[in-house]
Amino acid sequence: MAYALRPGVSYCQVGERLLFLDLPADKYLCLTHSAEAAFKRLCREQASSADDREGFLTSGFVLPSAQARMTPCMPPPVPTGSFAENNPNEVGGMQQFAALSRLAHAAISLRWAGLNATISRLAGRKRAAASHQHNQPDPICTLRQTSTAFEACDALLGSKDKCLPRSIAAAHRLLDHGLEPILVLGVRLDPFHAHAWTQFGDRLVNERIEATRPFTPILVV
Known part of the structure:
Protein backbone atom coordinates (compact mmCIF):
# COMPACT_ATOMS: atom_id res chain seq x y z
CA MET A 1 0.00 0.00 0.00
CA ALA A 66 -2.88 5.10 -4.94
CA GLN A 67 0.47 6.84 -5.43
CA ALA A 68 3.18 7.54 -2.86
CA ARG A 69 3.60 11.27 -2.16
CA MET A 70 5.93 11.60 0.79
CA THR A 71 8.56 13.95 -0.58
CA PRO A 72 9.90 16.88 1.45
CA CYS A 73 9.29 20.49 0.53
CA MET A 74 10.79 21.41 -2.83
CA PRO A 75 12.93 24.52 -2.21
CA PRO A 76 12.55 27.60 -4.41
CA PRO A 77 15.42 29.03 -6.48
CA VAL A 78 18.34 29.94 -4.21
CA PRO A 79 18.29 33.73 -3.79
CA THR A 80 21.08 35.49 -5.64
CA GLY A 81 20.02 39.05 -4.90
CA SER A 82 17.49 41.19 -3.08
CA PHE A 83 15.45 44.18 -4.14
CA ALA A 84 15.51 45.26 -0.48
CA GLU A 85 19.26 45.87 -0.61
CA ASN A 86 20.63 49.20 -1.82
CA ASN A 87 17.26 50.24 -3.21
CA PRO A 88 17.42 54.00 -3.80
CA ASN A 89 13.86 54.37 -5.12
CA GLU A 90 11.44 56.68 -3.39
CA VAL A 91 7.95 55.38 -2.79
CA GLY A 92 4.77 57.17 -3.79
CA GLY A 93 1.93 57.73 -1.39
CA MET A 94 -0.47 55.48 -3.30
CA GLN A 95 2.07 52.65 -3.40
CA GLN A 96 2.65 52.86 0.34
CA PHE A 97 -1.09 53.03 0.99
CA ALA A 98 -1.62 49.90 -1.11
CA ALA A 99 1.14 48.10 0.83
CA LEU A 100 -0.36 49.19 4.16
CA SER A 101 -3.76 47.98 3.02
CA ARG A 102 -2.37 44.58 2.08
CA LEU A 103 -0.53 44.39 5.41
CA ALA A 104 -3.71 45.09 7.34
CA HIS A 105 -5.64 42.52 5.32
CA ALA A 106 -2.96 39.86 5.84
CA ALA A 107 -2.87 40.48 9.60
CA ILE A 108 -6.67 40.31 9.87
CA SER A 109 -6.82 37.16 7.76
CA LEU A 110 -4.18 35.39 9.86
CA ARG A 111 -5.94 36.36 13.06
CA TRP A 112 -9.53 35.54 12.13
CA ALA A 113 -9.34 33.07 9.22
CA GLY A 114 -6.16 31.31 10.30
CA LEU A 115 -2.96 30.31 8.57
CA ASN A 116 -4.41 27.52 6.46
CA ALA A 117 -7.20 29.64 4.95
CA THR A 118 -4.84 32.57 4.42
CA ILE A 119 -2.30 30.42 2.59
CA SER A 120 -5.05 28.72 0.58
CA ARG A 121 -6.34 32.07 -0.62
CA LEU A 122 -2.87 33.11 -1.77
CA ALA A 123 -2.35 29.78 -3.53
CA GLY A 124 -5.72 30.21 -5.25
CA ARG A 125 -4.77 33.64 -6.54
CA LYS A 126 -1.48 32.24 -7.85
CA ARG A 127 -3.26 29.45 -9.71
CA ALA A 128 -5.63 31.97 -11.26
CA ALA A 129 -2.74 34.23 -12.25
CA ALA A 130 -0.87 31.34 -13.84
CA SER A 131 -3.85 30.62 -16.10
CA HIS A 132 -3.73 34.11 -17.60
CA GLN A 133 -1.03 35.80 -19.62
CA HIS A 134 -0.03 39.20 -18.26
CA ASN A 135 1.84 41.86 -20.16
CA GLN A 136 4.21 43.35 -17.63
CA PRO A 137 6.34 45.95 -19.44
CA ASP A 138 8.85 46.48 -16.63
CA PRO A 139 8.66 43.87 -13.85
CA ILE A 140 11.97 45.01 -12.36
CA CYS A 141 10.58 48.50 -11.78
CA THR A 142 7.45 47.04 -10.18
CA LEU A 143 9.50 44.73 -7.97
CA ARG A 144 11.71 47.59 -6.79
CA GLN A 145 8.73 49.83 -6.08
CA THR A 146 6.97 47.05 -4.16
CA SER A 147 10.09 46.34 -2.12
CA THR A 148 10.52 50.04 -1.35
CA ALA A 149 6.86 50.39 -0.35
CA PHE A 150 7.16 47.59 2.20
CA GLU A 151 10.46 48.99 3.47
CA ALA A 152 8.60 52.25 4.10
CA CYS A 153 5.88 50.32 5.95
CA ASP A 154 8.54 48.68 8.11
CA ALA A 155 9.96 52.09 8.98
CA LEU A 156 6.48 53.27 9.93
CA LEU A 157 5.15 50.22 11.77
CA GLY A 158 8.24 48.17 12.61
CA SER A 159 8.97 44.70 11.30
CA LYS A 160 9.82 42.65 14.39
CA ASP A 161 7.82 39.40 14.55
CA LYS A 162 5.81 40.43 11.48
CA CYS A 163 7.58 38.46 8.77
CA LEU A 164 4.55 36.29 7.96
CA PRO A 165 1.95 39.04 7.38
CA ARG A 166 4.61 41.15 5.64
CA SER A 167 5.47 38.33 3.25
CA ILE A 168 1.86 37.37 2.56
CA ALA A 169 1.04 41.03 1.93
CA ALA A 170 4.02 41.45 -0.41
CA ALA A 171 2.99 38.33 -2.35
CA HIS A 172 -0.55 39.63 -2.79
CA ARG A 173 0.78 43.02 -3.86
CA LEU A 174 2.86 41.41 -6.61
CA LEU A 175 -0.19 39.44 -7.72
CA ASP A 176 -2.05 42.75 -7.91
CA HIS A 177 0.51 43.74 -10.55
CA GLY A 178 0.17 40.48 -12.48
CA LEU A 179 3.43 39.00 -11.20
CA GLU A 180 3.73 35.51 -9.72
CA PRO A 181 5.58 35.65 -6.40
CA ILE A 182 6.96 32.81 -4.31
CA LEU A 183 6.06 32.79 -0.62
CA VAL A 184 8.55 30.80 1.46
CA LEU A 185 8.23 29.63 5.05
CA GLY A 186 11.53 28.44 6.48
CA VAL A 187 12.73 26.89 9.73
CA ARG A 188 15.93 26.35 11.66
CA LEU A 189 16.88 24.42 14.80
CA ASP A 190 19.00 25.00 17.91
CA PRO A 191 17.05 27.04 18.79
CA PHE A 192 13.92 26.58 16.75
CA HIS A 193 12.87 29.62 14.77
CA ALA A 194 10.59 30.15 11.78
CA HIS A 195 10.83 32.87 9.18
CA ALA A 196 8.93 33.91 6.05
CA TRP A 197 9.83 35.89 2.97
CA THR A 198 8.66 36.57 -0.58
CA GLN A 199 10.79 36.26 -3.68
CA PHE A 200 10.38 36.58 -7.42
CA GLY A 201 12.47 33.98 -9.18
CA ASP A 202 15.86 34.12 -7.46
CA ARG A 203 15.48 37.69 -6.15
CA LEU A 204 14.15 38.47 -2.68
CA VAL A 205 11.48 41.15 -2.47
CA ASN A 206 10.99 41.93 1.21
CA GLU A 207 14.08 40.48 2.88
CA ARG A 208 17.85 40.44 2.65
CA ILE A 209 19.85 37.40 1.65
CA GLU A 210 21.74 37.03 4.92
CA ALA A 211 18.45 36.92 6.84
CA THR A 212 17.19 33.92 4.85
CA ARG A 213 20.36 31.81 4.70
CA PRO A 214 19.96 30.09 8.10
CA PHE A 215 16.49 28.77 7.16
CA THR A 216 15.45 25.63 5.34
CA PRO A 217 12.22 25.98 3.34
CA ILE A 218 9.38 23.93 4.80
CA LEU A 219 6.57 25.39 2.68
CA VAL A 220 6.74 27.07 -0.72
CA VAL A 221 3.60 28.63 -2.16
Missing part, protein backbone atom coordinates in the same frame (compact mmCIF):
# COMPACT_ATOMS: atom_id res chain seq x y z
CA ALA A 2 1.24 3.51 -0.84
CA TYR A 3 0.93 6.53 1.42
CA ALA A 4 0.73 10.28 0.93
CA LEU A 5 1.05 13.23 3.27
CA ARG A 6 -2.28 14.60 4.41
CA PRO A 7 -3.16 17.84 2.58
CA GLY A 8 -1.82 20.75 4.59
CA VAL A 9 1.18 18.86 5.96
CA SER A 10 4.69 19.56 4.68
CA TYR A 11 8.16 18.83 6.01
CA CYS A 12 11.85 19.41 5.49
CA GLN A 13 15.12 18.01 6.84
CA VAL A 14 17.30 20.25 8.97
CA GLY A 15 20.56 18.51 9.76
CA GLU A 16 19.61 15.03 10.92
CA ARG A 17 16.06 15.92 12.00
CA LEU A 18 12.77 16.25 10.20
CA LEU A 19 10.54 19.24 10.91
CA PHE A 20 6.86 19.27 10.01
CA LEU A 21 4.38 22.06 9.40
CA ASP A 22 0.71 21.24 9.94
CA LEU A 23 -1.16 24.14 8.34
CA PRO A 24 -4.69 23.23 9.54
CA ALA A 25 -3.37 22.93 13.11
CA ASP A 26 -1.14 26.01 12.66
CA LYS A 27 1.87 24.39 14.30
CA TYR A 28 5.40 23.17 13.69
CA LEU A 29 6.57 19.93 15.27
CA CYS A 30 9.24 17.23 15.39
CA LEU A 31 8.58 13.52 15.77
CA THR A 32 10.19 11.33 18.37
CA HIS A 33 13.37 9.65 17.15
CA SER A 34 11.63 6.28 16.78
CA ALA A 35 8.64 7.80 14.95
CA GLU A 36 10.98 9.75 12.70
CA ALA A 37 12.87 6.57 11.80
CA ALA A 38 9.57 4.86 10.98
CA PHE A 39 8.49 7.81 8.86
CA LYS A 40 11.74 7.68 6.89
CA ARG A 41 11.18 3.97 6.23
CA LEU A 42 7.70 4.80 5.01
CA CYS A 43 9.16 7.46 2.69
CA ARG A 44 11.62 4.93 1.28
CA GLU A 45 8.73 2.48 0.83
CA GLN A 46 10.54 0.02 3.01
CA ALA A 47 8.66 -2.49 5.10
CA SER A 48 7.53 -1.09 8.42
CA SER A 49 5.57 -2.68 11.20
CA ALA A 50 1.79 -2.64 11.31
CA ASP A 51 2.06 -0.60 14.51
CA ASP A 52 4.12 2.04 12.68
CA ARG A 53 1.62 2.29 9.86
CA GLU A 54 -1.34 2.36 12.19
CA GLY A 55 0.30 5.07 14.28
CA PHE A 56 0.80 7.38 11.32
CA LEU A 57 -2.68 6.74 9.97
CA THR A 58 -4.18 7.44 13.38
CA SER A 59 -2.18 10.64 13.74
CA GLY A 60 -3.58 11.87 10.45
CA PHE A 61 -0.14 12.78 9.09
CA VAL A 62 -0.39 10.29 6.24
CA LEU A 63 -3.23 8.75 4.29
CA PRO A 64 -3.52 5.64 2.12
CA SER A 65 -2.98 6.64 -1.48
Whole structure:
Protein backbone atom coordinates (compact mmCIF):
# COMPACT_ATOMS: atom_id res chain seq x y z
CA MET A 1 0.00 0.00 0.00
CA ALA A 2 1.24 3.51 -0.84
CA TYR A 3 0.93 6.53 1.42
CA ALA A 4 0.73 10.28 0.93
CA LEU A 5 1.05 13.23 3.27
CA ARG A 6 -2.28 14.60 4.41
CA PRO A 7 -3.16 17.84 2.58
CA GLY A 8 -1.82 20.75 4.59
CA VAL A 9 1.18 18.86 5.96
CA SER A 10 4.69 19.56 4.68
CA TYR A 11 8.16 18.83 6.01
CA CYS A 12 11.85 19.41 5.49
CA GLN A 13 15.12 18.01 6.84
CA VAL A 14 17.30 20.25 8.97
CA GLY A 15 20.56 18.51 9.76
CA GLU A 16 19.61 15.03 10.92
CA ARG A 17 16.06 15.92 12.00
CA LEU A 18 12.77 16.25 10.20
CA LEU A 19 10.54 19.24 10.91
CA PHE A 20 6.86 19.27 10.01
CA LEU A 21 4.38 22.06 9.40
CA ASP A 22 0.71 21.24 9.94
CA LEU A 23 -1.16 24.14 8.34
CA PRO A 24 -4.69 23.23 9.54
CA ALA A 25 -3.37 22.93 13.11
CA ASP A 26 -1.14 26.01 12.66
CA LYS A 27 1.87 24.39 14.30
CA TYR A 28 5.40 23.17 13.69
CA LEU A 29 6.57 19.93 15.27
CA CYS A 30 9.24 17.23 15.39
CA LEU A 31 8.58 13.52 15.77
CA THR A 32 10.19 11.33 18.37
CA HIS A 33 13.37 9.65 17.15
CA SER A 34 11.63 6.28 16.78
CA ALA A 35 8.64 7.80 14.95
CA GLU A 36 10.98 9.75 12.70
CA ALA A 37 12.87 6.57 11.80
CA ALA A 38 9.57 4.86 10.98
CA PHE A 39 8.49 7.81 8.86
CA LYS A 40 11.74 7.68 6.89
CA ARG A 41 11.18 3.97 6.23
CA LEU A 42 7.70 4.80 5.01
CA CYS A 43 9.16 7.46 2.69
CA ARG A 44 11.62 4.93 1.28
CA GLU A 45 8.73 2.48 0.83
CA GLN A 46 10.54 0.02 3.01
CA ALA A 47 8.66 -2.49 5.10
CA SER A 48 7.53 -1.09 8.42
CA SER A 49 5.57 -2.68 11.20
CA ALA A 50 1.79 -2.64 11.31
CA ASP A 51 2.06 -0.60 14.51
CA ASP A 52 4.12 2.04 12.68
CA ARG A 53 1.62 2.29 9.86
CA GLU A 54 -1.34 2.36 12.19
CA GLY A 55 0.30 5.07 14.28
CA PHE A 56 0.80 7.38 11.32
CA LEU A 57 -2.68 6.74 9.97
CA THR A 58 -4.18 7.44 13.38
CA SER A 59 -2.18 10.64 13.74
CA GLY A 60 -3.58 11.87 10.45
CA PHE A 61 -0.14 12.78 9.09
CA VAL A 62 -0.39 10.29 6.24
CA LEU A 63 -3.23 8.75 4.29
CA PRO A 64 -3.52 5.64 2.12
CA SER A 65 -2.98 6.64 -1.48
CA ALA A 66 -2.88 5.10 -4.94
CA GLN A 67 0.47 6.84 -5.43
CA ALA A 68 3.18 7.54 -2.86
CA ARG A 69 3.60 11.27 -2.16
CA MET A 70 5.93 11.60 0.79
CA THR A 71 8.56 13.95 -0.58
CA PRO A 72 9.90 16.88 1.45
CA CYS A 73 9.29 20.49 0.53
CA MET A 74 10.79 21.41 -2.83
CA PRO A 75 12.93 24.52 -2.21
CA PRO A 76 12.55 27.60 -4.41
CA PRO A 77 15.42 29.03 -6.48
CA VAL A 78 18.34 29.94 -4.21
CA PRO A 79 18.29 33.73 -3.79
CA THR A 80 21.08 35.49 -5.64
CA GLY A 81 20.02 39.05 -4.90
CA SER A 82 17.49 41.19 -3.08
CA PHE A 83 15.45 44.18 -4.14
CA ALA A 84 15.51 45.26 -0.48
CA GLU A 85 19.26 45.87 -0.61
CA ASN A 86 20.63 49.20 -1.82
CA ASN A 87 17.26 50.24 -3.21
CA PRO A 88 17.42 54.00 -3.80
CA ASN A 89 13.86 54.37 -5.12
CA GLU A 90 11.44 56.68 -3.39
CA VAL A 91 7.95 55.38 -2.79
CA GLY A 92 4.77 57.17 -3.79
CA GLY A 93 1.93 57.73 -1.39
CA MET A 94 -0.47 55.48 -3.30
CA GLN A 95 2.07 52.65 -3.40
CA GLN A 96 2.65 52.86 0.34
CA PHE A 97 -1.09 53.03 0.99
CA ALA A 98 -1.62 49.90 -1.11
CA ALA A 99 1.14 48.10 0.83
CA LEU A 100 -0.36 49.19 4.16
CA SER A 101 -3.76 47.98 3.02
CA ARG A 102 -2.37 44.58 2.08
CA LEU A 103 -0.53 44.39 5.41
CA ALA A 104 -3.71 45.09 7.34
CA HIS A 105 -5.64 42.52 5.32
CA ALA A 106 -2.96 39.86 5.84
CA ALA A 107 -2.87 40.48 9.60
CA ILE A 108 -6.67 40.31 9.87
CA SER A 109 -6.82 37.16 7.76
CA LEU A 110 -4.18 35.39 9.86
CA ARG A 111 -5.94 36.36 13.06
CA TRP A 112 -9.53 35.54 12.13
CA ALA A 113 -9.34 33.07 9.22
CA GLY A 114 -6.16 31.31 10.30
CA LEU A 115 -2.96 30.31 8.57
CA ASN A 116 -4.41 27.52 6.46
CA ALA A 117 -7.20 29.64 4.95
CA THR A 118 -4.84 32.57 4.42
CA ILE A 119 -2.30 30.42 2.59
CA SER A 120 -5.05 28.72 0.58
CA ARG A 121 -6.34 32.07 -0.62
CA LEU A 122 -2.87 33.11 -1.77
CA ALA A 123 -2.35 29.78 -3.53
CA GLY A 124 -5.72 30.21 -5.25
CA ARG A 125 -4.77 33.64 -6.54
CA LYS A 126 -1.48 32.24 -7.85
CA ARG A 127 -3.26 29.45 -9.71
CA ALA A 128 -5.63 31.97 -11.26
CA ALA A 129 -2.74 34.23 -12.25
CA ALA A 130 -0.87 31.34 -13.84
CA SER A 131 -3.85 30.62 -16.10
CA HIS A 132 -3.73 34.11 -17.60
CA GLN A 133 -1.03 35.80 -19.62
CA HIS A 134 -0.03 39.20 -18.26
CA ASN A 135 1.84 41.86 -20.16
CA GLN A 136 4.21 43.35 -17.63
CA PRO A 137 6.34 45.95 -19.44
CA ASP A 138 8.85 46.48 -16.63
CA PRO A 139 8.66 43.87 -13.85
CA ILE A 140 11.97 45.01 -12.36
CA CYS A 141 10.58 48.50 -11.78
CA THR A 142 7.45 47.04 -10.18
CA LEU A 143 9.50 44.73 -7.97
CA ARG A 144 11.71 47.59 -6.79
CA GLN A 145 8.73 49.83 -6.08
CA THR A 146 6.97 47.05 -4.16
CA SER A 147 10.09 46.34 -2.12
CA THR A 148 10.52 50.04 -1.35
CA ALA A 149 6.86 50.39 -0.35
CA PHE A 150 7.16 47.59 2.20
CA GLU A 151 10.46 48.99 3.47
CA ALA A 152 8.60 52.25 4.10
CA CYS A 153 5.88 50.32 5.95
CA ASP A 154 8.54 48.68 8.11
CA ALA A 155 9.96 52.09 8.98
CA LEU A 156 6.48 53.27 9.93
CA LEU A 157 5.15 50.22 11.77
CA GLY A 158 8.24 48.17 12.61
CA SER A 159 8.97 44.70 11.30
CA LYS A 160 9.82 42.65 14.39
CA ASP A 161 7.82 39.40 14.55
CA LYS A 162 5.81 40.43 11.48
CA CYS A 163 7.58 38.46 8.77
CA LEU A 164 4.55 36.29 7.96
CA PRO A 165 1.95 39.04 7.38
CA ARG A 166 4.61 41.15 5.64
CA SER A 167 5.47 38.33 3.25
CA ILE A 168 1.86 37.37 2.56
CA ALA A 169 1.04 41.03 1.93
CA ALA A 170 4.02 41.45 -0.41
CA ALA A 171 2.99 38.33 -2.35
CA HIS A 172 -0.55 39.63 -2.79
CA ARG A 173 0.78 43.02 -3.86
CA LEU A 174 2.86 41.41 -6.61
CA LEU A 175 -0.19 39.44 -7.72
CA ASP A 176 -2.05 42.75 -7.91
CA HIS A 177 0.51 43.74 -10.55
CA GLY A 178 0.17 40.48 -12.48
CA LEU A 179 3.43 39.00 -11.20
CA GLU A 180 3.73 35.51 -9.72
CA PRO A 181 5.58 35.65 -6.40
CA ILE A 182 6.96 32.81 -4.31
CA LEU A 183 6.06 32.79 -0.62
CA VAL A 184 8.55 30.80 1.46
CA LEU A 185 8.23 29.63 5.05
CA GLY A 186 11.53 28.44 6.48
CA VAL A 187 12.73 26.89 9.73
CA ARG A 188 15.93 26.35 11.66
CA LEU A 189 16.88 24.42 14.80
CA ASP A 190 19.00 25.00 17.91
CA PRO A 191 17.05 27.04 18.79
CA PHE A 192 13.92 26.58 16.75
CA HIS A 193 12.87 29.62 14.77
CA ALA A 194 10.59 30.15 11.78
CA HIS A 195 10.83 32.87 9.18
CA ALA A 196 8.93 33.91 6.05
CA TRP A 197 9.83 35.89 2.97
CA THR A 198 8.66 36.57 -0.58
CA GLN A 199 10.79 36.26 -3.68
CA PHE A 200 10.38 36.58 -7.42
CA GLY A 201 12.47 33.98 -9.18
CA ASP A 202 15.86 34.12 -7.46
CA ARG A 203 15.48 37.69 -6.15
CA LEU A 204 14.15 38.47 -2.68
CA VAL A 205 11.48 41.15 -2.47
CA ASN A 206 10.99 41.93 1.21
CA GLU A 207 14.08 40.48 2.88
CA ARG A 208 17.85 40.44 2.65
CA ILE A 209 19.85 37.40 1.65
CA GLU A 210 21.74 37.03 4.92
CA ALA A 211 18.45 36.92 6.84
CA THR A 212 17.19 33.92 4.85
CA ARG A 213 20.36 31.81 4.70
CA PRO A 214 19.96 30.09 8.10
CA PHE A 215 16.49 28.77 7.16
CA THR A 216 15.45 25.63 5.34
CA PRO A 217 12.22 25.98 3.34
CA ILE A 218 9.38 23.93 4.80
CA LEU A 219 6.57 25.39 2.68
CA VAL A 220 6.74 27.07 -0.72
CA VAL A 221 3.60 28.63 -2.16
